Amino acid sequence: MQRLLILGGTTEATALAQALPTDRWIGIVSLAGRTRQPLTIPAILRQGHFGGVDGFVNFLKAERINAVVDATHPFAAQISHQAAIATDQCQIPLLMLVRPPWEPQMGDRWLVVPDLAAAAARLPGLAQRIFLTTGRQSLASFSALKDQWFLMRMLEPPPPELPLPPGEVLCDRPPFTLTHELDLLQRYHIQALVTKNSGGTATCTKLAAARQHEIPVVIIERPALPEGDRVSTVAAALKWLDQQS
Ligand SMILES: NC(=O)c1ccc[n+]([C@@H]2O[C@H](COP(=O)([O-])OP(=O)(O)OC[C@H]3O[C@@H](n4cnc5c(N)ncnc54)[C@H](OP(=O)(O)O)[C@@H]3O)[C@@H](O)[C@H]2O)c1
Structure with missing residues (x-):
């Protein structure tokens, strides 16, 4: 063996x-x-x-x-x-x-950035209410943005000492249906999505939802x-x- x-x-x-x-x-x-x-x-x-x-x-x-x-x-x-x-x-x-990796499709408004710092720098002037799906470990990169509001989705709650930007933490586990993602964007009046280019099918419906809502996606390139x-x-x-x- x-x-x-x-x-x-x-x-x-x-x-x-x-x-x-x-x-x-x-x-x-x-x-x-x-x-x-x-x-x-x-x-x-x-x-x-x-x-x-x-x-x-x-x-x-x-x-x-x-x-x-x-x-x-x-x-x-x-x-x-x-x-x-x-x-x-x-x-x-x-x-x-x-x-x-995920590839952009017709109707997508992707803003491709090299890393988390560049993603955070891209947000002022782009959108006020943001769906942040980059994970627990990335939250500190956005914590200096005090004029934006973030819906922060992750698997498990962040440790209490972690600096967070203003907004709401949502703990949930993929896969997510398109209906679920469309509903989230609407309910929270989301104006932009931030995601890593993780690829795969478990979380790709957020991209289709952003496309349907015609909102920009700040997408972080892979290392x-x-x-x-x-x-x-x-x-x-x-x-x-x-x-x-
Ligand atoms: N969405 C997901 O499912 C998912 C899953 C994992 C990671 N990520 C993303 O990937 C990024 C980096 O994640 P990461 O910190 O896990 O990886 P990493 O930055 O590549 O690894 C950091 C350290 O964690 C330990 N490590 C990582 N994976 C391991 C494994 N499978 N078995 C044993 N030790 C392991 C190693 O520690 P030692 O050097 O001490 O051995 C490694 O040096 C984050 O941005 C995260 O959001 C996403």
Whole structure:
């Protein structure tokens, strides 16, 4: 049996763990440990940081890992770079499973920005009431904006000490239907959406809702990922695993 480390926290990671041929692979899914109630995953689960590249290397050796699939969120670039360095040091094959980014469609008003700071800088003069969907860890980047009102959606409530911009926190878990998103935009009189270009189907209805409401979308580009083997589907990842000796 071979031991596969899946860097998780995404639907793709869970789907891969579920589809793994159990006659050949033992799956170990690693989560950063940020979500207090992670989904049930059909694999051995470990939670918490590795402790940088050195900690990652120690884990690979201690757990006798034969291959790694990095199926983390496209914006979790730090762990992806650490995985690339650690697997290279240990001479272990690494595959990145990265879902395709969203592409603008006819009728979209996308304002593409490189990072959170640029997204915050784009808002004054653009809109007063904003739907902010960039996650808990990003709220501080918007906290200096006192003249805007934010509907801040995230999985779990932010820690009390975190500086927030004016507005309302909404804790909810995808997937979200188009009707749900259209209703939110209308109920809160939203004039602009801010999102990362996460890709995938679980949260893409907010883009369709923004299109229908003809409101601008400030969309944050993905950070650069390391060089190396990369696929965009679970099926392709399984094929790659099949080719590993
Ligand atoms: N929407 C989503 O589903 C989702 C999920 C995850 C992330 N994100 C977004 O991605 C961005 C960065 O997220 P992030 O902080 O999780 O990643 P990150 O910035 O790449 O990683 C930061 C540190 O967290 C630890 N870590 C991350 N993923 C891990 C894993 N799977 N197993 C063990 N340790 C892990 C590592 O700590 P050590 O160096 O100490 O080992 C890593 O250095 C955020 O903007 C976040 O909103 C979104």
